[in-house]
Amino acid sequence: xxxxxxxxxxxxxxxxxxxxxxxxxxxxxxxxxxxxxxxxxxxxxxxxxxxxxxxxxxxxxxxxxxxxxxxxxxxxxxxxxxxxxxxxxxxxxxxxxxxxxxxxxxxxxxxxxxxxxxxxxxxxxxxxxxxxxxxxxxxxxxxxxxxxxxxxxxxxxxxxxxxxxxxxxxxxxxxxxxxxxxxxxxxxxxxxxxxxxxxxxxxxxxxxxxxxxxxxxxxxxxxxxxxxxxxxxxxxxxxxxxxxxxxxxxxxxxxxxxxxxxxxxxxxxxxxxxxxxxxxxxxxxxxxxxxxxxxxxxxxxxxxxxxxxxxxxxxxxxxxxxxxxxxxxxxxxxxxxxxxxxxxxxxxxxxxxxxxxxxxxxxxxxxxxxxxxxxxxxxxxxxxxxxxxxxxxxxxxxxxxxxxxxxxxxxxxxxxxxxxxxxxxxxxxxxxxxxxxxxxxxxxxxxxxxxxxxxxxxxxxxxxxxxxxxxxxxxxxxxxxxxxxxxxxxxxxxxxxxxxxxxxxxxxxxxxxxxxxxxxxxxxxxxxxxxxxx
Amino acid sequence: xxxxxxxxxxxxxxxxxxxxxxxxxxxxxxxxxxxxxxxxxxxxxxxxxxxxxxxxxxxxxxxxxxxxxxxxxxxxxxxxxxxxxxxxxxxxxxxxxxxxxxxxxxxxxxxxxxxxxxxxxxxxx
Numbered sequence: 001x002x003x004x005x006x007x008x009x010x011x012x013x014x015x016x017x018x019x020x021x022x023x024x025x026x027x028x029x030x031x032x033x034x035x036x037x038x039x040x041x042x043x044x045x046x047x048x049x050x051x052x053x054x055x056x057x058x059x060x061x062x063x064x065x066x067x068x069x070x071x072x073x074x075x076x077x078x079x080x081x082x083x084x085x086x087x088x089x090x091x092x093x094x095x096x097x098x099x100x101x102x103x104x105x106x107x108x109x110x111x112x113x114x115x116x117x118x119x120x121x122x123x124x125x126x127x128x129x130x131x132x133x134x135x136x137x138x139x140x141x142x143x144x145x146x147x148x149x150x151x152x153x154x155x156x157x158x159x160x161x162x163x164x165x166x167x168x169x170x171x172x173x174x175x176x177x178x179x180x181x182x183x184x185x186x187x188x189x190x191x192x193x194x195x196x197x198x199x200x201x202x203x204x205x206x207x208x209x210x211x212x213x214x215x216x217x218x219x220x221x222x223x224x225x226x227x228x229x230x231x232x233x234x235x236x237x238x239x240x241x242x243x244x245x246x247x248x249x250x251x252x253x254x255x256x257x258x259x260x261x262x263x264x265x266x267x268x269x270x271x272x273x274x275x276x277x278x279x280x281x282x283x284x285x286x287x288x289x290x291x292x293x294x295x296x297x298x299x300x301x302x303x304x305x306x307x308x309x310x311x312x313x314x315x316x317x318x319x320x321x322x323x324x325x326x327x328x329x330x331x332x333x334x335x336x337x338x339x340x341x342x343x344x345x346x347x348x349x350x351x352x353x354x355x356x357x358x359x360x361x362x363x364x365x366x367x368x369x370x371x372x373x374x375x376x377x378x379x380x381x382x383x384x385x386x387x388x389x390x391x392x393x394x395x396x397x398x399x400x401x402x403x404x405x406x407x408x409x410x411x412x413x414x415x416x417x418x419x420x421x422x423x424x425x426x427x428x429x430x431x432x433x434x435x436x437x438x439x440x441x442x443x444x445x446x447x448x449x450x451x452x453x454x455x456x457x458x459x460x461x462x463x464x465x466x467x468x469x470x471x472x473x474x475x476x477x478x479x480x481x482x483x484x485x486x487x488x489x490x491x492x493x494x495x496x497x498x499x500x501x502x503x504x505x506x507x508x509x510x511x512x513x514x515x516x517x518x519x520x521x522x523x524x525x526x527x528x529x530x531x532x533x534x
Numbered sequence: 535x536x537x538x539x540x541x542x543x544x545x546x547x548x549x550x551x552x553x554x555x556x557x558x559x560x561x562x563x564x565x566x567x568x569x570x571x572x573x574x575x576x577x578x579x580x581x582x583x584x585x586x587x588x589x590x591x592x593x594x595x596x597x598x599x600x601x602x603x604x605x606x607x608x609x610x611x612x613x614x615x616x617x618x619x620x621x622x623x624x625x626x627x628x629x630x631x632x633x634x635x636x637x638x639x640x641x642x643x644x645x646x647x648x649x650x651x652x653x654x655x656x657x658x659x
Binding site (some may be wrong): 052228311315316319320322323324326329330331334336359362366377379 | 560
């Protein structure tokens with residue numbers, strides 16, 4: 001027995017394993033059954049070729065020759081059958097249609113058994129036996145080519161329309177198909193038609209490749225990766241060859257050595273496949289996680305967008321009546337609608353101030369929502385800080401005068417180098433600090449000082465003679481909705497957000513706000529420190 | 535200071551129209567009003583205003599779309615446009631400036647008198 005024949009038996013055995021595996025996987029699936037039928041005929045064909053090559057007399061030769069031609073005929077029809085029902089049969093594919101597919105086998109069986117139609121004679125050549133083709137053989141070849149071509153087109157069409165797992169399954173099936181059809185047509189159709197029987201053993205080997213691909217596609221619904229299949233096929237091929245080598249060994253020592261080699265390769269092959277599989281699974285897991293993360297991220301972005309739109313529209317809706325109140329009250333106070341009595345003016349002034357507080361609250365809440373979402377945006381520009389502080393002090397002078405407080409500002413001894421800041425936001429903070437000092441100082445003074453400190457820092461100090469702070473209060477001061485200690489007693493103006501927002505803004509300017517107070521009733525000192533970029 | 539210049543107020547909130555109209559007329563300006571984009575273009579065709587005050591949230595065309603069309607038309611692109619809206623997102627403000635608005639004012643932050651001052655500044659009255 002030569003190596004080719006041993007391998008033919010090995011291939012037939014492996015095909016049988018594949019068949020049992022697929023049927024055991026899901027006996028009821030129409031695709032699995034069609035595949036099993038297909039493999040069954042491939043096994044008979046492979047065995048037919050093997051026994052044909054081993055046959056000793058004319059009767060045996062003829063029998064196996066007829067057997068493998070008939071098996072080949074059924075291979076074509078059962079493959080087409082499989083193509084129709086994979087991955088599941090359409091409702092239009094009835095049992096009698098399936099039966100019709102297999103009908104051409106009847107005349108072929110008849111033609112095979114009739115001497116001279118497909119087999120005209122047999123002869124033994126130095127490389128083995130071969131048959132003399134009958135006049136009907138090209139017709140048989142045409143039938144085989146038509147049926148496999150039809151099946152191929154069906155699968156190709158399904159592949160085009162499929163997506164996801166099915167598409168990948170079909171990709172594997174088509175790859176396997178192209179490989180084996182190429183080999184099969186060359187060595188088992190064209191060569192035979194040309195009278196060359198030397199390579200009839202190639203077809204069954206090639207068919208094994210295709211069967212593995214298809215079996216793999218059916219079994220692994222979550223197809224891993226071409227890497228795994230490639231490793232498996234490579235390992236299997238090496239093992240088959242090594243296994244065959246054992247039988248053609250000439251001495252016992254050689255046989256032992258080859259058996260050892262085979263065993264060793266089997267172990268390493270197994271480990272190799274396992275590690276590739278583990279790697280692929282890991283990657284799949286990673287892909288799944290990435291996908292989950294992407295989805296979560298998209299959800300978050302959608303939520304964030306919805307929240308942003310809500311905040312934007314809600315603040316707009318709040319401001320619409322607020323700007324009408326602000327506008328009309330200011331116009332009444334300006335005399336646009338006639339003279340206003342002093343008492344009315346006083347009352348309207350309070351309406352105006354209350355309304356301003358609401359306007360400020362909406363602005364603060366908007367700022368807060370941006371800060372919380374990490375979406376506070378800054379437009380950094382070169383800012384002349386001393387001029388800015390000067391103008392804020394000017395603006396608040398009226399308010400300080402109303403409370404009979406002394407508000408003074410001492411600028412730096414030499415002009416401060418310009419700093420990089422968002423002018424609107426920085427002004428908002430300075431305004432907040434000085435305004436707070438006025439708010440929480442019943443009597444006395446508010447002293448604002450700006451100086452350059454240690455070369456690369458600007459320090460703005462706002463000191464007052466107001467209510468002061470308990471040491472433990474300093475911690476909570478910059479938290480949301482914290483109000484000054486006497487806040488509820490003297491004033492009702494604050495929103496409780498000012499210092500929190502101020503701190504965030506200054507931190508985003510790489511600066512800091514510090515507070516110190518000798519104690520309750522002894523005033524406090526707020527310091528705003530900003531870096532100066534040279 | 536009496537001026538005979540015309541201001542077109544594109545605004546859909548009746549109370550706001552009444553308020554700003556009163557303020558501008560008090561200062562001697564002639565005020566035209568339009569409650570939406572299409573009406574605004576009709577008014578502009580009939581009489582070209584010296585300045586446009588434009589809200590953003592309008593029925594039909596948004597204020598941005600109106601601004602874009604105004605700036606794309608050679609007949610109207612020189613008319614100064616002040617956006618006056620209660621939307622205050624930085625993105626909106628930047629978009630307004632990018633599309634060619636001369637100022638972007640948040641309604642709730644300014645009294646009508648302060649807005650009038652800015653109009654006078656722009657019209658050099």
